[in-house]
Amino acid sequence: MLLKTILNRIQHYKGFVYKSVQIDQSTGRERIIDIEPRKNSRATCSKCCKKSPGYDRLPERLFMFVPMWSIPVLFRYRPRRVNCNVHGVVVEHLPWAKGKSSLCNAFRFFLSQWARLISWSQVADRFGVSWDSIFESIKYVVDHGLKNRDLSEVQAIGVDEIAIKSGHKYATVVYQIDAGCRRLLWIGKDRKAKTLLRFFHDFGKERTERIKVICSDMWKPYLKVIAKKAVNAVNVLDRFHIMKMFNDALDKVRREESAKLSKDGYEPVLKNTRWILAKRPENLTDKQRPRLKELLSYNIKSVRAYLLREDFQQFWEYVSHWFLTKRQYSSGIVEAINANAKMTIRTAHGFRQFETLKYALFHKLGGLPLPQINHKFF
Ligand SMILES: [Zn+2]
DSSP states (O other): OHHHHHHHHHOOOTTEEEEEEEEOTTTSOOEEEEEEEOTTOOOBBTTTOOBOOEEEEOOOEEEEEEEETTEEEEEEEOOEEEEETTTEEEEBOOTTOOTTOSBOHHHHHHHHHHTTTSOHHHHHHHHTOOHHHHHHHHHHHHHHHHHHOOOTTOOEEEEEEEEETTTTEEEEEEEEEETTEEEEEEEEESOSHHHHHHHHHHHOHHHHHTOOEEEEOOOHHHHHHHHHHOTTOEEEEOHHHHHHHHHHHHHHHHHHHHHHHHHTTOOOTTTTOHHHHHSOGGGOOTTHHHHHHHHHTSOOHHHHHHHHHHHHHGGGGOOOHHHHHHHTOOHHHHHHHHHHHHHHHHHOSSOOSHHHHHHHHHHHHSOOOOOOOSOOOO
């Protein structure tokens, strides 16, 4: 009796009533609650949710509800079929469960919220359901969230790659990195130009036009696609990769010049200068500092390249009003979210399928709106 009172309080469904509560005779554990349609209430079509004339009733089905005091609770109900004037004879809409699932929506919500805190298999163990039931529960909340999320305010995104399957396979991830909302927006297999093109296709032209900032590393296939697709966006590249390019270029100039100088019979001014030129002057050792000073007195290509790089360093200290507003976006934000994603992948056992991984990541990092449940159980 107590169980029925609680259910009427927290989980009342319009047009349905809870009948008797019975204890499963075979196990002596499960509580089974019969549900019946309220008298004179009409069933609704599960396709369009319109009230329709009744047709017949199907055999009874059991639906797992949230256990109480670790005692399994099941709903027992014989679904009606309706004769909808649009969809013909179809099964009625059930407010507590969806489709063929034997788990109540409330139970799926409950399991999915636990799966954010502990591993999927631990949740399965704890509540006596299968791993597939956990996946089904997460799919339910994530699908709902993806369908109902609001993407109209996305102005800043970060693009990154992530290793899946012990480092040999990659996925491309796109995050929203606006100050008020940081979350996973999209994930696609591979890290090719084609992959990122798919994101822009899914995201749509209008939304893409509203993007103002894109942070990415200097992976060439991404850069090309970003330049082509996100025409209104500034592509913020990270400092580390830009300086690495400068250093690579400087080293190339030094090597070529060094070879040429020694071929022409000059004294080896550039010998053993690779690290002297690569380092910032303030990081040189006491031995290296005089070498640099001497080197700078020569009017050679390598020196000019070195000075160019040092000039560019000042760019990082340069702060204009425009730059200040853009500075809130950096690859650091992207890397922080990506570190979380990597953790999810690492702690995920049994996520061999890309599809499963995708759901796991959206569940953890998607910042998705949750389905409306009368009572949160949490
Ligand atoms: Zn219908």
